[in-house]
Amino acid sequence: MKNRFRNLSLQGKISSICIFANLLIFIVNIILIMGINRMSNEMEMVYRENLHLIELSDGLTAVQDNMTAYLNVKTSDALEDYYRSEQNYSQMVQELDDDVTGRTFDRMERNIKHMSEKYLTAVAQTIEAKRGRNVEKYRVRYENATQLYDYINTYIYSLNNEQFINNSENYVELLKAFRLFETISVAVMFVVIVGNVVIIIKLAGTIISPLKTLATQADEVAKGNFDIELADSGAEDEIGVVTRAFNQMVISIREYIERIRLSMEVERNLKEKELMMEAHLKDAKLKYLQAQINPHFLFNTLNAGAQLAMMEGADRTYQYVQNVAEFFRYNVKKGDETVTVLEEIELVDNYIYILNVRFSGEIHYEKNIDESLLGVKMPSMILQPIVENCVNHGIREMAGEGRIKLSVYRIDDVVCISVRDNGIGMSQDTIDKVLNGTYREEELAVGSNGVGMDNVIARLKLFTESDDVMSIVSEGKNKGCEVIIYLQMKEREEDV
Amino acid sequence: MNMNQNKIKKSNFTLILVATTLFVVVTSIIGIGFFRFYMNHFKETEDETRYQRYYALITEERKSSFWQSVYQGAYEAGVKENAYVEMLGSNLSTTYSREDLMRIAIDSGVDGIIVEADETKQMAELINEAVDAGIPVVTLYGDSTQSNRISFVGVGSYNLGREYGRQILQIAEEQEKDRVKVSVLVNSYTQNSSQNILCSGIQETVENANKSGTDIEITLVSVDNTNAFSVEESIRDIFMENELPDIIICLNELNTTCVYQAVVDYNKVGQVNILGYYDSETIIKAIDRNVIYATVSVDTEQMGQFCIDALTEYYDYGNTSQYFTADIAFIDKDNVSRYLGGGEDEE
Numbered sequence: 001m002k003n004r005f006r007n008l009s010l011q012g013k014i015s016s017i018c019i020f021a022n023l024l025i026f027i028v029n030i031i032l033i034m035g036i037n038r039m040s041n042e043m044e045m046v047y048r049e050n051l052h053l054i055e056l057s058d059g060l061t062a063v064q065d066n067m068t069a070y071l072n073v074k075t076s077d078a079l080e081d082y083y084r085s086e087q088n089y090s091q092m093v094q095e096l097d098d099d100v101t102g103r104t105f106d107r108m109e110r111n112i113k114h115m116s117e118k119y120l121t122a123v124a125q126t127i128e129a130k131r132g133r134n135v136e137k138y139r140v141r142y143e144n145a146t147q148l149y150d151y152i153n154t155y156i157y158s159l160n161n162e163q164f165i166n167n168s169e170n171y172v173e174l175l176k177a178f179r180l181f182e183t184i185s186v187a188v189m190f191v192v193i194v195g196n197v198v199i200i201i202k203l204a205g206t207i208i209s210p211l212k213t214l215a216t217q218a219d220e221v222a223k224g225n226f227d228i229e230l231a232d233s234g235a236e237d238e239i240g241v242v243t244r245a246f247n248q249m250v251i252s253i254r255e256y257i258e259r260i261r262l263s264m265e266v267e268r269n270l271k272e273k274e275l276m277m278e279a280h281l282k283d284a285k286l287k288y289l290q291a292q293i294n295p296h297f298l299f300n301t302l303n304a305g306a307q308l309a310m311m312e313g314a315d316r317t318y319q320y321v322q323n324v325a326e327f328f329r330y331n332v333k334k335g336d337e338t339v340t341v342l343e344e345i346e347l348v349d350n351y352i353y354i355l356n357v358r359f360s361g362e363i364h365y366e367k368n369i370d371e372s373l374l375g376v377k378m379p380s381m382i383l384q385p386i387v388e389n390c391v392n393h394g395i396r397e398m399a400g401e402g403r404i405k406l407s408v409y410r411i412d413d414v415v416c417i418s419v420r421d422n423g424i425g426m427s428q429d430t431i432d433k434v435l436n437g438t439y440r441e442e443e444l445a446v447g448s449n450g451v452g453m454d455n456v457i458a459r460l461k462l463f464t465e466s467d468d469v470m471s472i473v474s475e476g477k478n479k480g481c482e483v484i485i486y487l488q489m490k491e492r493e494e495d496v
Numbered sequence: 497m498n499m500n501q502n503k504i505k506k507s508n509f510t511l512i513l514v515a516t517t518l519f520v521v522v523t524s525i526i527g528i529g530f531f532r533f534y535m536n537h538f539k540e541t542e543d544e545t546r547y548q549r550y551y552a553l554i555t556e557e558r559k560s561s562f563w564q565s566v567y568q569g570a571y572e573a574g575v576k577e578n579a580y581v582e583m584l585g586s587n588l589s590t591t592y593s594r595e596d597l598m599r600i601a602i603d604s605g606v607d608g609i610i611v612e613a614d615e616t617k618q619m620a621e622l623i624n625e626a627v628d629a630g631i632p633v634v635t636l637y638g639d640s641t642q643s644n645r646i647s648f649v650g651v652g653s654y655n656l657g658r659e660y661g662r663q664i665l666q667i668a669e670e671q672e673k674d675r676v677k678v679s680v681l682v683n684s685y686t687q688n689s690s691q692n693i694l695c696s697g698i699q700e701t702v703e704n705a706n707k708s709g710t711d712i713e714i715t716l717v718s719v720d721n722t723n724a725f726s727v728e729e730s731i732r733d734i735f736m737e738n739e740l741p742d743i744i745i746c747l748n749e750l751n752t753t754c755v756y757q758a759v760v761d762y763n764k765v766g767q768v769n770i771l772g773y774y775d776s777e778t779i780i781k782a783i784d785r786n787v788i789y790a791t792v793s794v795d796t797e798q799m800g801q802f803c804i805d806a807l808t809e810y811y812d813y814g815n816t817s818q819y820f821t822a823d824i825a826f827i828d829k830d831n832v833s834r835y836l837g838g839g840e841d842e843e
Contacts, residue, residue, distance in 0.1 A: 028520075031528060119603075181531055184527045
């Protein structure tokens with residue numbers, strides 16, 4: 001029944017509740033009305049017997065009157081009347097009960113019946129005597145009959161009276177019962193109505209509760225919380241349909257969000273991979289370039305040149321060749337290693353020497369170095385490309401004496417290495433391009449070791465795991481340029 | 497967890513629904529049941545047992561506690577024998593004489609008549625008529641010796657007389673007078689044989705056992721009982737006379753009560769000794785207050801029972817004993833407390 005109720009539509013449910021409640025009240029009402037009906041029947045019964053007795057009394061009086069009338073006038077009409085009334089009364093007497101019981105009424109009724117039978121006989125005898133003109137006899141018999149008539153009348157009257165008193169008592173009792181019944185009825189109706197209200201509230205509650213749950217869930221979802229417990233009342237009504245649709249919707253949204261999350265993750269991974277690929281590519285490119293020079297051949301050749309210069313007593317040539325050899329060895333050897341600042345500075349020294357030999361001492365090279373910072377680790381091939389850039393782009397294109405100043409100092413925990421030239425300087429646009437890595441040199445300059453600024457920046461970034469690795473300062477056209485790289489001191493020491 | 501809660505909620509709901517429905521149904525059923533019980537109970541207030549036989553008890557003083565007690569005894573004995581005994585005329589609007597009631601009983605065709613008879617011719621005729629009509633008649637308290645009644649139930653009048661005699665002697669002794677005047681109140685216009693026997697019983701005892709030599713004078717005073725209230729009037733008349741008797745003997749309850757009241761009214765307590773009849777509450781209390789000297793207690797219920805025994809025996813064997821004598825006992829100051837307590841218990 002429960003399930004059938006649950007499977008009803010909303011309209012059906014509400015209707016069934018109303019029908020059920022009304023039916024209950026209706027049934028109770030019917031029962032109460034039946035009770036009232038029964039009571040009113042009882043009340044009617046109270047007076048029925050009194051009416052019957054009055055009829056009996058009337059019948060008796062009719063017999064007596066008709067007899068007297070016949071005795072008076074002796075007409076056949078009177079006789080006929082007598083017979084009719086006698087018939088009538090005798091019939092009524094026949095219907096009386098003959099039982100002796102504990103009830104006074106029953107016994108009085110019995111006595112009336114017996115006396116009436118005697119009376120009818122006496123009357124019949126009187127009439128007979130009168131017809132036979134036996135004056136003496138009919139007088140005596142008349143008196144007998146009249147005496148009996150009196151007795152019976154008294155009995156009927158008394159019985160009527162007794163019954164009336166008794167009935168009145170009964171009536172009072174009935175009235176009391178009626179009042180009691182009224183109270184009971186009201187109480188029962190009250191209980192039924194209260195029960196009805198409870199049932200209606202409960203049933204309405206079952207209808208509404210899934211809706212409430214749904215509302216709460218919808219509210220949660222509206223707040224962005226999709227991780228809610230989805231409840232299904234299992235009901236087949238409209239609310240059940242809405243609930244299931246809502247649940248389906250929440251599940252779909254969840255799945256959709258999950259899909260988006262997955263695809264974003266994949267994309268991120270792809271990007272990471274791409275970056276790695278790029279780095280590797282660069283690395284490979286470097287390795288390739290480095291591999292192009294056969295180191296052993298170059299060193300042997302340069303060494304042979306140096307020995308030759310020494311044997312010929314050309315000390316400056318020997319010095320020069322020795323420096324070149326050192327320069328290239330460093331390039332080959334330290335291509336992908338972490339080196340110290342000192343090593344980098346030595347490389348720069350070599351490079352400047354070579355350049356000065358090549359360009360006959362055009363470049364004035366100054367160093368201002370905090371000796372305590374020489375052991376700080378840094379990637380290789382950083383300073384030399386910077387200096388090379390300064391020479392190639394700054395000094396070479398200017399007229400006059402070129403200067404390069406290399407400074408190593410620290411600001412708090414940051415080791416700063418500054419390369420300053422007095423060349424033509426850089427426009428801000430170019431500085432930005434260089435720092436973004438979007439500046440592309442058309443071709444490798446002559447005498448370059450092939451390492452560009454973008455590579456330097458990228459490697460510094462990877463090494464320091466920070467974006468703030470380099471700044472370029474140029475005060476304007478022909479006012480020179482300063483490139484400063486920053487190294488985190490602590491981290492470097494930890495690495496050592 | 498939510499599902500569990502849901503289940504609990506659902507079972508809870510079902511419980512409440514079922515409980516409410518049950519409650520409503522049970523209340524309705526109890527209400528209807530209670531009402532029905534009430535109605536049925538209301539209808540069954542009167543005894544509807546059917547009885548095989550129907551006996552009529554006829555007396556004039558239906559209301560007196562003496563006759564009520566007799567009736568009670570007869571009624572209870574009758575119920576045991578499947579017979580209903582009715583105090584005839586008690587619920588009729590007209591007050592009928594015994595003779596009228598006899599007629600009614602005969603004409604109603606009862607199965608037996610118990611009547612307080614007397615020695616009048618009319619009564620004898622009526623009794624005979626009843627017997628002729630096949631209705632056995634038992635005379636009670638007063639006999640109709642000339643009739644064809646099947647049995648007489650009463651107190652042994654001669655014995656009762658002797659008892660009264662002894663009481664008179666006792667009073668005479670106590671009073672230490674030379675002359676004691678005794679009045680016996682008898683009903684006038686009734687040739688009541690038992691009254692005569694009783695009086696001779698008193699006479700003989702007084703004469704034979706009078707050892708003190710006191711002169712005891714016994715007179716019969718007629719009390720007019722022919723019509724209503726006449727008894728009370730004739731008793732008052734006695735007190736209007738100059739010379740009051742020392743002892744008044746009453747032979748029925750009504751007389752006793754009337755004399756008792758008269759003695760109190762005329763302030764003759766202690767001056768007139770009353771020997772009463774029957775142990776009604778009023779009389780017992782009067783003994784306790786020293787107004788009545790003594791009274792005779794008749795086992796009235798036994799009398800009633802004897803009547804039924806006689807009728808039953810007549811129906812069973814066609815014959816029965818001519819006389820039944822009920823037990824009597826005297827109540828005076830010494831043993832009144834026992835009856836007084838009993839009387840209160842009955843209340």
